[in-house]
Amino acid sequence: MFCCSYILLSDRWRCTLPFIVSSDIVKMAAAVTSRLTAAVCRQFQRVVTVSSHTQSQYAAQASSKFHSCQRRRMYDSWWFRSALNDRALHTSCVRKGLEDFFDLPENWGEQTVKSGAPWTAKQLRVKSNEDLHKLWYVFLKEKNMLLTLEQEAKRQRLPMPSPERLKKVERSIMRLDTVVKEREDSLRLLQTGQERGRPGEWRRNVFGKTFWYRFREHPIPWYLNSRYKRRRFFEPSHVAPYTRLSLEKYLRSKIRKETRENRNQKRLAAMFPKKTALASDH
Amino acid sequence: MLFVPRKNNTQVKYPLYQLGNPQLRIFRPTFNLTLVRPGKEQPPDTVQFRIPLEMTKFDVRNYLEKIYSVPVAAVRTRIQYCTNKKRNHLNQRVKRPDYKVAYVQLAQQQTFQFPDIFPEKDRKHEEGSVEEMQEKFMEDERQRQKPDPRRGGVTEWFGL
Numbered sequence: 023m024f025c026c027s028y029i030l031l032s033d034r035w036r037c038t039l040p041f042i043v044s045s046d047i048v049k050m051a052a053a054v055t056s057r058l059t060a061a062v063c064r065q066f067q068r069v070v071t072v073s074s075h076t077q078s079q080y081a082a083q084a085s086s087k088f089h090s091c092q093r094r095r096m097y098d099s100w101w102f103r104s105a106l107n108d109r110a111l112h113t114s115c116v117r118k119g120l121e122d123f124f125d126l127p128e129n130w131g132e133q134t135v136k137s138g139a140p141w142t143a144k145q146l147r148v149k150s151n152e153d154l155h156k157l158w159y160v161f162l163k164e165k166n167m168l169l170t171l172e173q174e175a176k177r178q179r180l181p182m183p184s185p186e187r188l189k190k191v192e193r194s195i196m197r198l199d200t201v202v203k204e205r206e207d208s209l210r211l212l213q214t215g216q217e218r219g220r221p222g223e224w225r226r227n228v229f230g231k232t233f234w235y236r237f238r239e240h241p242i243p244w245y246l247n248s249r250y251k252r253r254r255f256f257e258p259s260h261v262a263p264y265t266r267l268s269l270e271k272y273l274r275s276k277i278r279k280e281t282r283e284n285r286n287q288k289r290l291a292a293m294f295p296k297k298t299a300l301a302s303d304h
Numbered sequence: 305m306l307f308v309p310r311k312n313n314t315q316v317k318y319p320l321y322q323l324g325n326p327q328l329r330i331f332r333p334t335f336n337l338t339l340v341r342p343g344k345e346q347p348p349d350t351v352q353f354r355i356p357l358e359m360t361k362f363d364v365r366n367y368l369e370k371i372y373s374v375p376v377a378a379v380r381t382r383i384q385y386c387t388n389k390k391r392n393h394l395n396q397r398v399k400r401p402d403y404k405v406a407y408v409q410l411a412q413q414q415t416f417q418f419p420d421i422f423p424e425k426d427r428k429h430e431e432g433s434v435e436e437m438q439e440k441f442m443e444d445e446r447q448r449q450k451p452d453p454r455r456g457g458v459t460e461w462f463g464l
Contacts, residue, residue, distance in 0.1 A: 119368075119372045119373055119374035119375075120339070120351065120372065120374055120416055122372055123339040123372075124339075124419065125421075130419075130420075130421050130422065130423055131421075131422055131423040131424065131425040155331070155332070158332045159371060162333065162336070162371070163371070163372075165336055166336055166337050166338065166339075169336055169337075169338040170338050170340075171421065172338075173338050173339075173340050173354070174340075174341060174421050174422070175422070177340075177341055178421075178422050180422050199332075202332070239319060239320040240320075241320060241322060
């Protein structure tokens with residue numbers, strides 16, 4: 023479907039933006055990780071048809087864009103050989119399964135493949151939830167394709183063309199995840215007032231240290247869980263003096279750091295008094 | 305919660321399942337599949353993947369069917385253990401990470417042949433570019449290294 027979206031985009035691009043001629047630039051425009059100027063982006067958003075995990079959406083898109091599929095470059099479907107259909111294998115875009123694990127055939131054997139910049143969090147925040155959902159799968163398929171390419175390059179003992187694409191996709195995925203988490207956090211805060219999705223509480227462990235204990239799901243209550251009962255969430259009486267001592271140590275180090283900073287500032291102020299700056303102005 | 309370890313030591317947490325719970329759905333899967341060329345000869349309908357250790361056969365089937373719309377008849381998996389014997393320059397043992405291999409058989413009598421992704425392409429460099437000059441230089445060097453053709457394959461070791 024990724025290849026399908028590229029082909030559709032290329033046909034549309036040729037009629038809407040006549041200054042784009044070479045296929046490389048068109049590929050760049052269609053590539054997952056490319057981001058063009060605002061005017062072009064609006065085209066991209068409207069035109070690109072990205073595969074989602076629902077079959078119904080896929081079928082609808084395929085049927086609506088069938089006329090462009092017929093204009094695409096006919097090449098033998100190199101992997102699909104079925105006893106059932108032997109004629110006209112390459113007229114529809116629906117049969118796209120395992121080809122998505124590989125790049126476009128014209129990029130095979132190239133030393134470098136052009137790709138644009140990764141998506142930034144700022145650009146992703148503008149998108150709707152449905153768009154982000156679809157983009158996640160686009161990134162996933164692109165990453166699978168690049169991993170396949172990397173492994174095959176290692177197998178053939180050849181350099182992988184443009185390995186920076188992997189890093190770009192990984193960063194885009196991380197940023198998308200960040201944006202989605204932000205939205206989920208804000209929604210939860212507004213609806214329930216809870217700061218964290220996973221419940222927890224402050225507890226003291228056997229060593230006297232206070233930590234944030236995150237709850238786990240159990241099928242039985244805690245008083246029937248013998249392994250949980252062996253885990254002590256209180257500090258024994260002989261450990262209590264050491265918590266105070268460690269607290270004192272921490273406070274002492276903090277104060278020492280502050281005094282050191284102040285002494286340093288005083289020394290610098292003595293070396294470079296403010297009067298000289300004012301005096302030089304006159 | 306079912307805890308599954310991840311590479312960067314955080315753990316993937318699946319919710320606990322009890323009878324009557326709804327089907328677990330993952331809306332943004334983080335699993336990556338790598339199609340690999342099989343080391344041994346495989347039947348024509350078999351595709352070989354490297355998958356994360358946490359994936360199961362059902363996960364692979366749903367992944368391929370839903371995301372790639374590939375009809376899957378059967379999936380078989382195995383875990384490949386990789387060596388912990390190699391040592392680095394500090395004589396510490398270095399573990400090569402394990403991986404899971406999935407053999408997927410396609411339905412509807414489809415076949416798959418792993419393609420040649422690195423075909424030899426004739427690259428024509430443009431006039432006056434650095435690559436063209438380098439190519440010419442290498443060609444000249446090779447010509448100089450060749451023995452005298454008039455000797456008819458006899459090496460220089462034999463005098464005259």
